[in-house]
Amino acid sequence: xxxxxxxxxxxxxxxxxxxxxxxxxxxxxxxxxxxxxxxxxxxxxxxxxxxxxxxxxxxxxxxxxxxxxxxxxxxxxxxxxxxxxxxxxxxxxxxxxxxxxxxxxxx
Amino acid sequence: xxxxxxxxxxxxxxxxxxxxxxxxxxxxxxxxxxxxxxxxxxxxxxxxxxxxxxxxxxxxxxxxxxxxxxxxxxxxxxxxxxxxxxxxxxxxxxxxxxxxxxxxxxxxxxxxxxxxxxxxxxxxxxxxxxxxxxxxxxxxxxxxxxxxxxxxxxxxxxxxxxxxxxxxxxxxxxxx
Numbered sequence: 333x334x335x336x337x338x339x340x341x342x343x344x345x346x347x348x349x350x351x352x353x354x355x356x357x358x359x360x361x362x363x364x365x366x367x368x369x370x371x372x373x374x375x376x377x378x379x380x381x382x383x384x385x386x387x388x389x390x391x392x393x394x395x396x397x398x399x400x401x402x403x404x405x406x407x408x409x410x411x412x413x414x415x416x417x418x419x420x421x422x423x424x425x426x427x428x429x430x431x432x433x434x435x436x437x438x439x
Numbered sequence: 440x441x442x443x444x445x446x447x448x449x450x451x452x453x454x455x456x457x458x459x460x461x462x463x464x465x466x467x468x469x470x471x472x473x474x475x476x477x478x479x480x481x482x483x484x485x486x487x488x489x490x491x492x493x494x495x496x497x498x499x500x501x502x503x504x505x506x507x508x509x510x511x512x513x514x515x516x517x518x519x520x521x522x523x524x525x526x527x528x529x530x531x532x533x534x535x536x537x538x539x540x541x542x543x544x545x546x547x548x549x550x551x552x553x554x555x556x557x558x559x560x561x562x563x564x565x566x567x568x569x570x571x572x573x574x575x576x577x578x579x580x581x582x583x584x585x586x587x588x589x590x591x592x593x594x595x596x597x598x599x600x601x602x603x604x605x606x607x608x609x610x611x612x613x614x615x
Contacts, residue, residue, distance in 0.1 A: 339442045340555035347547045349449050355540040356456040362532045366519040368465045368511055372472050375503065376456060379479055390486045391554055395571045398488050398563060405498050406583050410590030412503045416510045417597035423514050430520060
């Protein structure tokens with residue numbers, strides 16, 4: 333039991349968690365049918381990539397990896413604000429959030 | 440201790456992400472995403488990124504998810520209907536996801552230079568972070584503030600009611 337308490341975690345486990353979260357985000361992007369939930373899947377993918385950045389920053393003892401995550405967070409905040417404004421505009425124009433009915437640009 | 444904390448919060452993370460996919464109501468998905476982001480903040484702390492852990496809770500789990508839940512409630516988004524997408528999705532999309540995950544996992548597992556993380560590793564303090572951010576990377580930091588400003592203006596311009604469209608005009612003339 334004491335070995336369980338003092339055991340270290342391989343960094344590859346963090347990277348694997350990040351990969352699985354990213355894949356779940358892609359999966360959500362494919363199977364979700366609500367515009368807001370699709371957008372949430374994109375946020376999930378961004379978070380998964382951030383975890384990879386922090387893991388590599390720990391591996392190479394580099395501060396810049398963490399600063400990159402900081403910038404990603406800022407861009408994500410801007411993206412969320414603009415994206416949700418677009419979603420509100422789409423809802424106002426078409427009165428639906430189902431991605432199957434927002435198909436004006438479909439070939 | 441590190442192992443136990445990692446397994447616990449990685450489990451929370453995965454459970455939240457899977458719950459996000461399974462829930463059919465957007466508000467439940469948003470709350471699951473908050474669980475994922477808060478668990479990720481703990482994982483950042485385990486990796487010694489104290490400032491990012493705080494920023495993750497404040498910016499992601501706080502500000503961004505409040506915006507999401509606000510929009511879900513504002514638009515009164517109901518239960519989503521489950522259509523399984525087009526045939527192209529099933530034929531190309533899902534195998535592509537599995538292949539992507541397989542490739543990334545193979546590359547990670549074959550990498551031998553990766554070390555381990557323990558609680559004895561030092562943490563990157565906010566002081567270390569800000570020293571680099573405000574000396575070497577000052578210009579990108581300032582450019583980001585311009586980006587945020589443009590994003591705010593864009594969001595206001597997009598979400599403003601009756602933004603130059605004929606419907607808004609006709610509503611106003613009808614009111615007269």
